[in-house]
Amino acid sequence: MSAEVKPDAGMSLCPLGTETPPERELVCIFGTGDLGRSLGQRLLQTGYRVVYGSRRPHSCGPLPQGAQVMSHTEAAQLAAVVIVCVHREHYDFMEATAPQLKGKVLVDVSNNSKKGLYPESNAEYLQSLVPAASVVKAFNTVSAWSFQNGLSDAHRQVYLCGDSVEAKQAVRELATRLGLSVLDRGSLSAAGEVEDFPLQLFPEWRLPLCLATGLTAFFFFYLVIRDVIYAYVVQDKDISFRIMVSLANKVFPIVSLIMLSLCYLPGVMAAFLQLYRGTKYRRFPDWLDRWMLCRKQLGLLALAFAFLHVLYTLLIPIRYAIKENRTTVLDTTTAWRTDSYYSMGILGFALYVLLGITSLPSVSNALSWREFSFVQSKLGHLTLLFCTLHTYLYGWNKFMRPSTYKWWTPPGYMLCLVVPSVVLVLKLLIVLPCVDRSLGRIRQGWERTGPEGEGTKPLMGGAQM
Amino acid sequence: MSAEVKPDAGMSLCPLGTETPPERELVCIFGTGDLGRSLGQRLLQTGYRVVYGSRRPHSCGPLPQGAQVMSHTEAAQLAAVVIVCVHREHYDFMEATAPQLKGKVLVDVSNNSKKGLYPESNAEYLQSLVPAASVVKAFNTVSAWSFQNGLSDAHRQVYLCGDSVEAKQAVRELATRLGLSVLDRGSLSAAGEVEDFPLQLFPEWRLPLCLATGLTAFFFFYLVIRDVIYAYVVQDKDISFRIMVSLANKVFPIVSLIMLSLCYLPGVMAAFLQLYRGTKYRRFPDWLDRWMLCRKQLGLLALAFAFLHVLYTLLIPIRYAIKENRTTVLDTTTAWRTDSYYSMGILGFALYVLLGITSLPSVSNALSWREFSFVQSKLGHLTLLFCTLHTYLYGWNKFMRPSTYKWWTPPGYMLCLVVPSVVLVLKLLIVLPCVDRSLGRIRQGWERTGPEGEGTKPLMGGAQM
Amino acid sequence: MSAEVKPDAGMSLCPLGTETPPERELVCIFGTGDLGRSLGQRLLQTGYRVVYGSRRPHSCGPLPQGAQVMSHTEAAQLAAVVIVCVHREHYDFMEATAPQLKGKVLVDVSNNSKKGLYPESNAEYLQSLVPAASVVKAFNTVSAWSFQNGLSDAHRQVYLCGDSVEAKQAVRELATRLGLSVLDRGSLSAAGEVEDFPLQLFPEWRLPLCLATGLTAFFFFYLVIRDVIYAYVVQDKDISFRIMVSLANKVFPIVSLIMLSLCYLPGVMAAFLQLYRGTKYRRFPDWLDRWMLCRKQLGLLALAFAFLHVLYTLLIPIRYAIKENRTTVLDTTTAWRTDSYYSMGILGFALYVLLGITSLPSVSNALSWREFSFVQSKLGHLTLLFCTLHTYLYGWNKFMRPSTYKWWTPPGYMLCLVVPSVVLVLKLLIVLPCVDRSLGRIRQGWERTGPEGEGTKPLMGGAQM
The missing domain is CATH 3.40.50.720 (NAD(P)-binding Rossmann-like Domain)
Known part of the structure; x- marks a missing residue:
């Protein structure tokens, strides 16, 4: 090293008060x-x-x-x-x-x-x-x-x-x-x-977490009554051990599907509100605003529950190998149904995971607004569709069978189909060409009863539904 | 709070035109x-x-x-x-x-x-x-x-x-x-x-997505003909229901392996081109440049297909439990083969996931160039090796058996082994000491037929293969 | 386009030496x-x-x-x-x-x-x-x-x-x-x-990787001797093929649990050191400092091993279907035990994954210090608790059975329970109200034997345990 290398200026102890170079504050x-x-x-x-x-x-x-x-x-x-x-x-x-x-x-x-x-x-x-x-x-x-x-x-x-x-x-x-x-x-x-x-400790997660806990608790007790207590009272069997895995694996997918649909419900509601009002310039009610701000958290919790559901499901064949020789003769219809049921589940979960990955800050920051809204809206609704079909295929022909309704209550998976079905039907209405067109005009600043003289129409600010 | 706290300067409504502090633009x-x-x-x-x-x-x-x-x-x-x-x-x-x-x-x-x-x-x-x-x-x-x-x-x-x-x-x-x-x-x-x-809507994903769709469609129809239609025509059995899960679980790994090898092929080709030309200063052909720019997307799609393959595979034992009592007496060779087959698959998939995680923007930004290229090149080729071995072990002794070649066509997994095998052989050639040395010299700016008088050799710019 | 658009200033070739606008350096x-x-x-x-x-x-x-x-x-x-x-x-x-x-x-x-x-x-x-x-x-x-x-x-x-x-x-x-x-x-x-x-090539990963390799090698040979060689010598059976999957699936969870507990051990040790010294102002020994700096890497490697364990476990029913008809009559206690065992494993793994996601740079940067330490400390110890219980439930009543101790050696899972049990007991001591209170005071700058006259107590710098 040469002798001309200057002393380490950043660390030297300059006597204060004497002339120091002006730049060193x-x-x-x-x-x-x-x-x-x-x-x-x-x-x-x-x-x-x-x-x-x-x-x-x-x-x-x-x-x-x-x-x-x-x-x-x-x-x-x-x-x-x-x-x-x-x-x-x-x-x-x-x-x-x-x-x-x-x-x-x-x-x-x-x-x-x-x-x-x-x-x-x-x-x-x-x-x-x-x-x-x-x-x-x-x-x-x-x-x-x-x-x-x-x-x-x-x-x-x-x-x-x-x-x-x-x-x-x-x-x-x-x-x-x-x-x-x-x-x-x-x-x-x-x-x-x-x-x-x-x-602060996850303020934006509080509401979704409360909701998830509430739903889990409700469906857990609902299913304990319908499955375990019903079996004990009516059939005099103790199947309480099923609480740990079988019941959990019913509660998790139910909560997951409801949370996912709750994640897409406010967007649909906002669209209908805008259509009804004929303008996008009136503020949404406060509860809707707050709901829309926690959609990401709702979706991620739904993914977590779906992940648990997948793990529990894949564990089934390992548990107690009480597989009696069901050499069932498969008719093609049943085979198609079960395979569609599984495929929908897998594809739904894979899309779920994709949505989760796009929610990572570094990934979503790398996306343009159009890309982000494409993933979260188009792929999101597709995920909801797959998961809802998965549940419908699970029910299949049990919807009509009286034995399904123990103590006159519907099983959990039927209850959980209500919200997603509503969301999907409403979304279907929105993407109809005529509705879509007038919604598009409203979102670009057009107003049904607006004043006519305003030429300087404001810019749309990347509204993401 | 003291009365001396200044008024909120940022929000006050100063009368315009009067003297305002100069700093507030x-x-x-x-x-x-x-x-x-x-x-x-x-x-x-x-x-x-x-x-x-x-x-x-x-x-x-x-x-x-x-x-x-x-x-x-x-x-x-x-x-x-x-x-x-x-x-x-x-x-x-x-x-x-x-x-x-x-x-x-x-x-x-x-x-x-x-x-x-x-x-x-x-x-x-x-x-x-x-x-x-x-x-x-x-x-x-x-x-x-x-x-x-x-x-x-x-x-x-x-x-x-x-x-x-x-x-x-x-x-x-x-x-x-x-x-x-x-x-x-x-x-x-x-x-x-x-x-x-x-x-823009994922412009850099367009080419890889088209490729994935094309490969999926090709192998889907190829396998439908070989499996379903063959069974219908030759054996008079309707196994069309296998399309949903069994066939999908053949198509996904095939496409995944091909996409993964296509992700590493351009790097190997670029290396051979540089060796052939004896310099790194001539531009690659346009198609190679474009191919190299979408390697990340190819790899991530390959990972998505591998993920689906894993989910479908783990579902097999849950589907229709028609497991007739195969109390097969296991010979040690078969046990070793199947276990190696599964191990290769799992390790390959785990490395796949690792590559995927390193592709997340926030993770790859935290890596130095050397670390990034170590993961993407060394671990990437290892992943390819594991997945290729997994497929070879799947085939095992079926390569030589005539019954494998229904209607004189090779099964899908044999077709998909072509590209990865070529990539691995070429990569093996490149890492041979003598080839590696001259490639290293070329990448540091040495030219086989370059002018001799140039002392000011340019800096290598973190070329990552 | 208008003719008044200025020429592209950034690209024009200005003659050097003539008057150029001063701003273009x-x-x-x-x-x-x-x-x-x-x-x-x-x-x-x-x-x-x-x-x-x-x-x-x-x-x-x-x-x-x-x-x-x-x-x-x-x-x-x-x-x-x-x-x-x-x-x-x-x-x-x-x-x-x-x-x-x-x-x-x-x-x-x-x-x-x-x-x-x-x-x-x-x-x-x-x-x-x-x-x-x-x-x-x-x-x-x-x-x-x-x-x-x-x-x-x-x-x-x-x-x-x-x-x-x-x-x-x-x-x-x-x-x-x-x-x-x-x-x-x-x-x-x-x-x-x-x-x-x-x-640099992953300098901060070197120590954890060496540790993981060492532990894997030790437990691999330990289990080869206890399982394969014991079976060969004592029972004259060749079960060497079990090395690939069964043995790997014993080694991976063992190493995972030990790595996870090693990730939380230094934090507990530091707390006890601070309690013993009665101050937080004395530096920790160098080895402890270095250990604490690689906790993230230890945890991520533990997650990788847990991931492999999950994949290997889910593969079990697919492997060689030699499931002889074990129509075991399930007593409720066994059912509760196995189901708790699986539930603990799944929940532990899910929390593991959550910890891994929070370790991604972009996610951890979006968290406040309090949120980060909540996840890494509270949820981290919960993960350790779940995984440890999972292992205890695996052992269940084998701890007391003499046949467990082949050649007088304990099985691998017992060995691996030592460190996590110690960590959990020490952590339990720390969260006792009386200990927690005095530790809290020390971490806020209080010193047991400190000088009394110092009014200007220094700020706590977001100490995360």
Whole structure:
């Protein structure tokens, strides 16, 4: 290696206060904990100079090489941007530093351990303590661990909010240079929302999961009564052991099919609502909006249940090999029926899996809107059709047989056919040429009773059904 | 919360024309439809001021809080950047506004409902209407829905094109601040291409899908003749019901194996072409280039067919339990053969799935070139080897038996062994040390008959076979 | 199309030296190979002007339209940024060009074909040849192929390092405008590391793969001795053919369960270490750190083995249909046992798959820290519990039976139960309320013997167990 190689500029400890090249900005970090140290290390690596503010500058443990430590007030005076890596509970010391922080950009990175602990967000609280500074909420979605490990496949999304546009711009530049992807969430009043991001636990999955649990519980008890208790009462047989596998393998496909049809029902309903109203510019009712937003989760849960159904079904021949020699003479009709039944099931499941794969963020991001809506709408309805036919073929000629209706109740698979059949019939109506044409016009902005003078028709925004 | 918290700058309604802080740029949007409103909302949230231009400024429905509405000409005069959220059919009003748009950046966000509707792209048409403005095509891949829902896991990729570098730079900055990822596609003449992006429907899947359909159809009819019709004619048995499952389960693995080998054939052919030519600097023939570009799709379709084959196979014992008591005395050879046959199949399928997972965009992006090519080339050929052996073991001693060749035709699995065997033999030749060495030299830029004076050898660009 | 459409500025061949619009920067590329040409094409498309430096400017083959070619020295003088697309072996000509390169930004994009070929990195070698220039290492992770194909779903991550902050800033801007995502890796001394990125071959998979291979080999030989050799020696039966499927299907689940428990063992150990030490601020021993970093890989390999186990198991009834008529009279207890056994297996596998899906980069990036740790910790331990119960139910009453212990060795599944049982018991201890509370305090920064005066408690950095 040649002697001319310059010293490692990013790591050198330049004496502060003397002439340093103007391009190497100084950033101040309050707090020398995990996050403070990792963030400082990353800043140094990217070419910033870093100074730490600490209550006990002489005993704050190991810090990244190249950084300086001093008291909070000293450190605050040196930099234009101060990142506060301190728990909210200890923000009280900030009031004492307020004079030195006047006009500075204060970055609040804190998170709480629970939602709703405090009346206002941490960032707003900080702003109230140091009113003369411009507080920006940022970085709270990135962990110390991510900063240390190079961010290469970790969480890079940073949400920014604050009242000062200049302050936000400064933090945005800093974040971009650190290799993060920045999204502006507006004014500081949005800080509460941003602080809730790392705390949320699958909010969009809650409703679909409740629905799945409810349906599973209902059909489980329904089938326990119809199968196990009926056999015990009427035939005096104990088949309670069938609960574990046989019953589960009835409940899972039933719930799966209902969930899948519930995933496509709101789209059909929205279409009919638009047809009825004759415009697309009136908002859908709130419950329909919320329903449409959780279609993806409904579909993925339906896939999970279908997956369990497949595994349970394939296990049947392994279980207890009580296969008495059914050398049944196969008539061709039965053979065709059973084979169609199995084929529909397999093809339906394969399409299901395809839909699931297209729902993966990286795959759906690689699709154009038209491709995505083709897969989710065309192939989705085809999946529903296959799975519904699979269930109808399962029933076959049992629909008419009185012995099917034990205790005058229909079997589970008949109950579960109601919703998908409705969805498929409605969808069939929609794709009729005449209905399709007027729906298409409405979705392109045409209004049945709209004002006539409007020439500047708005653009369709990739409406996906 | 302290009283000093500044008012929400991003949402306040500043009176236009009075002194506003210089940093809050004003953006003008023509059109108050879905996209116009969503884009405006997002701009306001990010800290821009927004003014709408509308034909009927007093009756254009609800707009984002903080935005103003005025006539097109008034609005155009206020801002340097004008985003045109209007359908192309209504562009004619732009000519009237042309004087006010002189020197402005005009952003065309429009899409058409079909390809090839107009002779020139929408953006070029807009440029022709307002020649004194700098038209930039952008944002057409982002939907109103994405803008509203925070873009967090939606389509963020924006393609930019335009003739003015400054105008493009202005739009690039705007897009970046909105949290979008920008890719420059060159001059305005590329607008037609950019406008086709949201309309394309799996263009790269078309060829592989046609091939898969063709192969499936061919082998289906071939096997219908050999199995069903042969049985009907020669043995007078109706086994037409076997079409649904048994025949499908013969066609799927055959097509899968052929598609998989077609996925690796072009790489081998390219290598031999390079060896024959003695250089890597001559372009491959067009058909080979196109073939190589759809290898990923060929492989994924092959995986889909293999998946169906596995499902159909695992279903066999559940179907009609006509298992007569074959208490066959197993000789060890047969046991070894069948078990090897199944093992090869399972291992081949597991590797298949691994290849499929590595093809997911997020996974392949996390791999280095060397890792990617290791998986796709080494493991890929291993998969092909396992699946081919699986098929050979299936045939076993039937290759020599005359009864196999009904009507003098070979069974389907023998036909499908041709391509993979050729690929494997050719690949074997390539990995021979002597061939491998000279191929390696060629791929590093060495030329057999190249000029001798060239010292500045070019870099190899991660050629992946 | 209107006549006023401006000529395609990005592609026009402007005469160099005359007045060109100031905004169109000129970039010089040394070397006209694959990468040089692709990079040049991309630069031209993005609006840069490009000039090539070549040893033989008059016979360097086809170059992108709009670019100029001249000698190295001439080309170097024109641009502020020079990208060196030449193999390291040919760097010697750079010394001759050194005077013209004074003060320029030199971008080294080269890679080596192997690790450790040279004592210093290519970029440091280049810097030693041209000490008066500012060398920046960049673009070496992007291939010519990616540049040509629009980068839309290819590798976009660029690592940057260099000693001059201004030079890095210039290259960063260039890379950003090319649509790449930039990560600063510090000073030029990090170039060696950056150059190793494209050469690495699954470094983080090496340890888990070795472990998996070792465990597989051990249990394979253990079971061959206990099953095959025992049967041969004691019962004089040749059951060697069982190696292919039956034995494999014993080894795979054993290895899978051990790997899964090894994936959760370090987290439990770390918790106990923190409890013992009473602080989270002391570093874990190195082996524990390394172990924790490969948990993801351990888990994914465990999933792969579980997948093979499922496939092999589902194949059982298809294999040789030697199912003699076991019309066993099922007692309810046995039925409950076997069904629980299968249910646990299926549910465990389904959760396994769920864990695998959440490990996909695009899925885990879409999760918040709390969601990710919920899935990986809560659901992960549930998976381990299900799979362990599945194995216990498999053993059932064989634990007490002397005939189980052939040659006084326990069967494989008993051996493999040791580690998961230990992990589950330790985890159970940790979630006891009293232990959980003190662990929670420690993880929030509390120290048992810590100094009392420290008010500024550091932030917890999203510690995930």
